[in-house]
Amino acid sequence: xxxxxxxxxxxxxxxxxxxxxxxxxxxxxxxxxxxxxxxxxxxxxxxxxxxxxxxxxxxxxxxxxxxxxxxxxxxxxxxxxxxxxxxxxxxxxxxxxxxxxxxxxxxxxxxxxxxxxxxxxxxxxxxxxxxxxxxxxxxxxxxxxxxxxxxxxxxxxxxxxxxxxxxxxxxxxxxxxxxxxxxxxxxxxxxxxxxxxxxxxxxxxxxxxxxxxxxxxxxxxxxxxxxxxxxxxxxxxxxxxxxxxxxxxxxxxxxxxxxxxxxxxxxxxxxxxxxxxxxxxxxxxxxxxxxxxxxxxxxxxxxxxxxxxxxxxxxxxxxxxxxxxxxxxxxxxxxxxxxxxxxxxxxxxxxxxxxxxxxxxxxxxxxxxxxxxxxxxxxxxxxxxxxxxxxxxxxxxxxxxxxxxxxxxxxxxxxxxxxxxxxxxxxxxxxxxxxxxxxxxxxxxxxxx
Amino acid sequence: xxxxxxxxxxxxxxxxxxxxxxxxxxxxxxxxxxxxxxxxxxxxxxxxxxxxxxxxxxxxxxxxxxxxxxxxxxxxxxxxxxxxxxxxxxxxxxxxxxxxxxxxxxxxxxxxxxxxxxxxxxxxxxxxxxxxxxxxxxxxxxxxxxxxxxxxxxxxxxxxxxxxxxxxxxxxxxxxxxxxxxxxxxxxxxxxxxxxxxxxxxxxxxxxxxxxxxxxxxxxxxxxxxxxxxxxxxxxxxxxxxxxxxxxxxxxxxxxxxxxxxxxx
Ligand SMILES: Nc1ncnc2c1ncn2[C@@H]1O[C@H](COP(=O)(O)OP(=O)(O)O)[C@@H](O)[C@H]1O
Ligand SMILES: [Mg+2]
Numbered sequence: 001x002x003x004x005x006x007x008x009x010x011x012x013x014x015x016x017x018x019x020x021x022x023x024x025x026x027x028x029x030x031x032x033x034x035x036x037x038x039x040x041x042x043x044x045x046x047x048x049x050x051x052x053x054x055x056x057x058x059x060x061x062x063x064x065x066x067x068x069x070x071x072x073x074x075x076x077x078x079x080x081x082x083x084x085x086x087x088x089x090x091x092x093x094x095x096x097x098x099x100x101x102x103x104x105x106x107x108x109x110x111x112x113x114x115x116x117x118x119x120x121x122x123x124x125x126x127x128x129x130x131x132x133x134x135x136x137x138x139x140x141x142x143x144x145x146x147x148x149x150x151x152x153x154x155x156x157x158x159x160x161x162x163x164x165x166x167x168x169x170x171x172x173x174x175x176x177x178x179x180x181x182x183x184x185x186x187x188x189x190x191x192x193x194x195x196x197x198x199x200x201x202x203x204x205x206x207x208x209x210x211x212x213x214x215x216x217x218x219x220x221x222x223x224x225x226x227x228x229x230x231x232x233x234x235x236x237x238x239x240x241x242x243x244x245x246x247x248x249x250x251x252x253x254x255x256x257x258x259x260x261x262x263x264x265x266x267x268x269x270x271x272x273x274x275x276x277x278x279x280x281x282x283x284x285x286x287x288x289x290x291x292x293x294x295x296x297x298x299x300x301x302x303x304x305x306x307x308x309x310x311x312x313x314x315x316x317x318x319x320x321x322x323x324x325x326x327x328x329x330x331x332x333x334x335x336x337x338x339x340x341x342x343x344x345x346x347x348x349x350x351x352x353x354x355x356x357x358x359x360x361x362x363x364x365x366x367x368x369x370x371x372x373x374x375x376x377x378x379x380x381x382x383x384x385x386x387x388x389x390x391x392x393x394x395x396x397x398x399x400x401x402x403x404x405x406x407x408x409x410x411x412x413x414x415x416x417x418x419x420x421x422x423x424x425x426x427x428x429x430x431x432x433x434x435x436x437x438x439x440x441x442x443x444x445x446x447x448x449x
Numbered sequence: 450x451x452x453x454x455x456x457x458x459x460x461x462x463x464x465x466x467x468x469x470x471x472x473x474x475x476x477x478x479x480x481x482x483x484x485x486x487x488x489x490x491x492x493x494x495x496x497x498x499x500x501x502x503x504x505x506x507x508x509x510x511x512x513x514x515x516x517x518x519x520x521x522x523x524x525x526x527x528x529x530x531x532x533x534x535x536x537x538x539x540x541x542x543x544x545x546x547x548x549x550x551x552x553x554x555x556x557x558x559x560x561x562x563x564x565x566x567x568x569x570x571x572x573x574x575x576x577x578x579x580x581x582x583x584x585x586x587x588x589x590x591x592x593x594x595x596x597x598x599x600x601x602x603x604x605x606x607x608x609x610x611x612x613x614x615x616x617x618x619x620x621x622x623x624x625x626x627x628x629x630x631x632x633x634x635x636x637x638x639x640x641x642x643x644x645x646x647x648x649x650x651x652x653x654x655x656x657x658x659x660x661x662x663x664x665x666x667x668x669x670x671x672x673x674x675x676x677x678x679x680x681x682x683x684x685x686x687x688x689x690x691x692x693x694x695x696x697x698x699x700x701x702x703x704x705x706x707x708x709x710x711x712x713x714x
Contacts, residue, residue: 256520257520325557327553327555327557328557328559328560329518330515330518330551330553330557331553331557331558331559331620331623332559332569333515333518333546334513334515334546334550334551334552334553334624335546335547335550335569335570335573335623335624335626335627336543336544336545336546336547336550336570336573336574336627337543337569337573338543341573345569345573346559350560
């Protein structure tokens with residue numbers, strides 16, 4: 001104790017702590033290098049992410065806008081309703097061929113009012129608006145027969161070239177070889193735009209509509225494909241979650257560890273790495289050719305994606321079950337709970353956040369999967385209408401969001417290309433939403449200590 | 450606690466509750482318990498002592514067949530509870546564990562409320578007909594575990610939020626809530642501080658009036674304080690089994706003597 005009162009008695013240290021020795025310097029330097037490498041890696045990753053997202057947004061955001069031309073159409077009762085009694089069945093007899101001239105007349109009026117007309121041929125005018133114009137008018141009339149006899153303003157889709165011109169995709173100096181648009185037409189478009197007869201608006205049809213044929217890019221929407229994806233996810237959720245969780249619980253908690261369960265375990269891990277196209281051809285052979293399920297049906301797509309998702313769900317569920325401390329199982333067994341009670345009362349609730357996360361990641365993977373859908377015919381210009389009822393949605397031919405995007409990316413008209421990017425935005429929004437749900441669910445279950 | 454069983458059990462305090470004969474336990478090829486014979490008395494605290502790895506836990510876990518959960522573990526020999534072989538084919542280990550409760554080394558309350566922790570056993574065994582009876586059992590068990598005073602105002606709070614000592618007493622309350630006949634405790638105080646240890650030891654002494662208690666401990670002082678009978682294990686053998694006083698003051702086997710004087714261990 002008395003020593004402590006004499007600090008001056010310290011002798012100088014053999015090695016000063018204030019001077020770093022060579023070894024420490026080297027160690028610190030290598031640590032700094034490692035940190036820099038980590039920061040660079042993260043920086044590269046972030047740069048790519050920003051590049052990716054900005055490209056998607058720049059290319060895809062225009063798909064959510066569409067050019068419309070306001071056309072007053074005189075719905076001539078003499079042509080549309082010859083019997084004159086507005087009988088819906090009679091009205092249906094008037095086809096789009098009957099409507100097309102009425103729309104043409106309306107358009108002619110708009111063009112003449114703008115002071116053009118003589119220098120534009122009939123087909124030049126036709127090319128200004130979408131080929132879907134007549135059916136658009138017809139649908140509206142069938143929904144509301146009282147319009148017959150009046151002159152009604154319709155917001156008709158402008159053709160994809162006109163739309164592209166307004167969005168800066170089509171340039172005056174580049175259209176010399178384009179049969180679908182001429183400089184005279186663009187002059188007309190400019191003048192219509194000044195009048196307000198032609199304007200850009202939000203494109204609800206893109207979000208809720210169906211795919212359209214090659215020549216009507218402006219009418220194509222992703223809505224029906226979205227429904228197809230929804231039905232497939234429903235199938236995947238209803239099948240893969242219970243099967244996957246039951247299989248994992250059995251393997252993890254009940255099965256004896258022997259060569260057979262080892263084999264199953266190896267197989268499941270390997271299945272997770274099998275390319276999805278393999279599942280596609282398996283689905284084609286098993287579900288369509290052997291079981292004779294309908295082609296292009298979301299039911300079959302869902303079954304194929306279930307096969308693909310199962311390994312993911314099983315692996316993550318088993319990991320979640322393994323992470324539950326064994327002391328909880330002991331505690332339950334110790335008070336005389338059966339194996340099943342210990343699993344369902346204690347282990348499963350604790351593993352729930354992990355299981356849900358795994359399931360939603362599996363679903364998200366399935367949602368973005370394209371390759372297997374190609375093989376079972378869920379790609380192409382498949383569905384034009386919403387399914388007739390809830391159950392019909394499972395079996396009526398349909399596509400899915402990623403397959404629809406792939407289909408659009410293949411087509412010639414640049415307007416489809418724009419829609420492909422727009423579709424990717426919608427797909428990403430869905431994936432973000434699913435991840436958000438995963439996070440919320442995890443929080444909710446974790447709060448139960 | 451059911452009065453009937455209480456009076457029944459009071460009849461003969463020196464009854465033999467558990468009889469083990471020629472017990473062998475193997476973990477795969479490892480012979481962990483070698484030829485152990487032991488008689489565990491009712492209404493008595495029996496302590497298992499011995500150096501680490503000598504098989505105390507293994508033998509304890511044989512008594513309520515918790516070893517069944519370990520795939521590679523095999524048990525041979527005969528263990529009788531009230532004269533019935535617990536390894537008989539007809540015995541459901543789940544039913545056995547309701548009679549032979551267990552408290553583990555590390556406090557392991559369920560991640561549920563204090564109330565639900567204690568109520569879980571009675572619930573799954575259908576011991577109560579209504580909420581009032583369940584409340585009664587929960588209160589009685591917590592009182593016996595000397596925890597009631599500390600938690601009665603926060604029964605719905607999470608059991609995992611209690612201190613280590615409180616958690617262990619909660620686990621004891623959970624174990625006695627199913628009215629077991631035997632209570633097995635595997636080093637119940639090893640994760641506790643001295644004050645909590647003293648509380649649990651006091652509790653064990655009180656539990657003796659209702660249960661047969663078997664406690665594994667690495668602390669010889671603890672064995673001396675709480676137990677009436679002590680068994681000394683060494684390398685899988687039961688070396689000596691006798692009155693606790695006898696073991697600590699006058700051991701017959703030289704291995705026991707060197708262990709309690711601190712030469713093995
Ligand atoms: N789950 C197990 N698997 C394999 N060997 C085990 C297992 N548990 C215990 N053992 C072995 O059995 C022997 C006795 O262990 P244990 O009963 O835990 O001893 P103690 O509780 O007396 O410290 C030790 O040699 C240990 O390695
Ligand atoms: Mg032990």
